[in-house]
Amino acid sequence: MATKFFLLAFLALWASRALASDPSQLQDFCVADRTSQVFVNGFACKDPKTVVVEDFLFSGLHMAGNMSNKQGSAVSAVNVAHIPGLNTLGISLARVDYAPYGQNPPHIHPRASEGLIHFQFNTGDKEAIAIAALSSKNPGVITIANAVFGSVPSISDDILAKAFQVDKKAVDHVQAQF
CATH class of the missing domain: 2.60.120.10 (Jelly Rolls)
Structure with a gap:
């Protein structure tokens, strides 16, 4: 009996967790007011x-x-x-x-x-x-090539040569493109 109760309690907890979601928005729409001086995460709502x-x-x-x-x-x-x-x-x-x-x-x-x-x-x-x-x-957006070969400060040529299994001259050639 205790096993059945434990299993039932576990399933109830698991199911309630699976049904969790973000709360509904407080309003149907919030058109951005780009002239507002209010600083929020995103834009303040237009009237x-x-x-x-x-x-x-x-x-x-x-x-x-x-x-x-x-x-x-x-x-x-x-x-x-x-x-x-x-x-x-x-x-x-x-x-x-x-x-x-x-x-x-x-x-x-x-x-x-x-x-x-x-x-x-x-x-x-x-x-x-x-x-x-x-x-x-x-x-x-982060472009991988820019982040790797055009980063500031730059990633060491030795590290890039080893990571891409090429010589330092090839790394220098690619870095020159950025």
């Missing part, structure tokens, strides 16, 4: 009486970015700075345009996880487009 449709719109994602760079890609980020209605929702997104053979270099978003919806148009040598949805209003 709901002054909210307009434009606070929830952005029309720039239909335009391709400039892909004429070393990477052959362009990232167009959209966040609360572009759509004030995203304030407090914890989301942002980005359009990534790729030229033929272009790439978005390896990177991380330190304040977000990323989901990817990929649209590719393969008509001859046309570019590809990807849309990334991020779980943060300000995900940030």
Whole structure:
């Protein structure tokens, strides 16, 4: 009997923990008031009486970015700075345009996880487009190559040569690119 009670108590505690979540927001929306002098985590809320449709719109994602760079890609980020209605929702997104053979270099978003919806148009040598949805209003980005080879202060050539199993001359060549 004691074993059954213990098992039942354990399952009840386990189930209640599994159903835990963040509390509901106090309001349905909080449009960013970028003119406010109040400092909060994010932006202060605009008076709901002054909210307009434009606070929830952005029309720039239909335009391709400039892909004429070393990477052959362009990232167009959209966040609360572009759509004030995203304030407090914890989301942002980005359009990534790729030229033929272009790439978005390896990177991380330190304040977000990323989901990817990929649209590719393969008509001859046309570019590809990807849309990334991020779980943060300000995900940030750290490009791995910049962080490793272009860091300030720099990482020792000896450490990089050993880590990447190349000679110091190769490390110096890569660092010169940054």
